[in-house]
Amino acid sequence: xxxxxxxxxxxxxxSACQQSKEFARPAPDSLVLGQVTRQDIESTYGxxxxxxxxxxxxxxxxxxxxxxxxxxxxxxxxxxRYSDPAAVFFAGVKAGQKIIAFEFFNGRLYAYNFxxxxxxxxxxxxxxxxxxxxxxxxTRQQVVTLFGAPTGRAVFPGALLGHEKLIYEYATGIGSDxxxxxxxxxxxxxTLESFRFVSRTGAPEPAYPNTTPIxxxxxxx
Numbered sequence: 349x350x351x352x353x354x355x356x357x358x359x360x361x362x363s364a365c366q367q368s369k370e371f372a373r374p375a376p377d378s379l380v381l382g383q384v385t386r387q388d389i390e391s392t393y394g395x396x397x398x399x400x401x402x403x404x405x406x407x408x409x410x411x412x413x414x415x416x417x418x419x420x421x422x423x424x425x426x427x428x429r430y431s432d433p434a435a436v437f438f439a440g441v442k443a444g445q446k447i448i449a450f451e452f453f454n455g456r457l458y459a460y461n462f463x464x465x466x467x468x469x470x471x472x473x474x475x476x477x478x479x480x481x482x483x484x485x486x487t488r489q490q491v492v493t494l495f496g497a498p499t500g501r502a503v504f505p506g507a508l509l510g511h512e513k514l515i516y517e518y519a520t521g522i523g524s525d526x527x528x529x530x531x532x533x534x535x536x537x538x539t540l541e542s543f544r545f546v547s548r549t550g551a552p553e554p555a556y557p558n559t560t561p562i563x564x565x566x567x568x569x
Contacts, residue, residue, distance in 0.1 A: 369394050370430050371446065372469055373462045373499065381503045381512075384457035389426060389450050396426040421454040453505055459513075461500030465520040471499045472518045475529055478545045486540040488514070491533060511536050526550055 371393055390396075401424045431445040444466035451459040464471045477494045480486075491514065492498075500515035507513040512535050519528035529547040533540055 371428060371448065373464065373471065373497070374448075374460065376497055376501060379457060379460060379501075381458055381501060382456055385455060386424065386426065386450075386452055389457070393426075393428055393448075397429045398427045400425050422452075424452040424455075426450045426452075451502075451506065458504065459500065459502035459506035461515050461517060463499065463517050463519055465518070470518070471516070472520075473516045473529075473531070475531070475545065475547060478531060478543075481533070481540060481543050483540060483542055488535055488538045488540075491540065495531070507534060511541065 401422060403422055404420060426449070428448045428450075429445065430447075444464070446462070446464040446466055446469065448462040449460060450457055462471060473495045480494060481491070495516050498514040499517050502513040502515070503511070514533045514535065516531040517529070519526065521527050527547075527549050529545070531543065531545045533543040535541060
């Protein structure tokens, strides 16, 4: 019995060591997309929980300045995950979790997203307010007033050239009780161009909070 308890404690300590250190939702103005490097992120967040790198070759797209911008290159994703292992071990319930992903294109941050069901730092938002959004009319400031600071942001190649994507995402629960919701909004300047809202129940837990499933290039009009 004592041996079995020792094994459980060892596994508990190992799981605590493997996860990232605790972190908070980043303030949008603290991350300048297109300029922040991997070294900048690791100096703040430490070593990632996991990472992956892909080499992608994509056709060039015409930029807003009339030139051609290519999405061919190296895409790297750094994933950070934090939970309270003591709550899982002693209470026998799934603790609140925080997950954040940073996505780099040729060494520069182009997107990030944060999800948390920790009460003190929750990424939850009021989906009833989505009906107040209007393409071509709603401003960025009005969005922040409605939903608070975004959980994530993305620029090219995670969004159209010359545009910025704002993301709000939340997930909680286990198995069939799991609820997830995601709101994406595309801005050209300070005006909302388009948006998409998805809500699901029983959805599987994401490996990390993607800002975009696959980096692709979509030419601007």
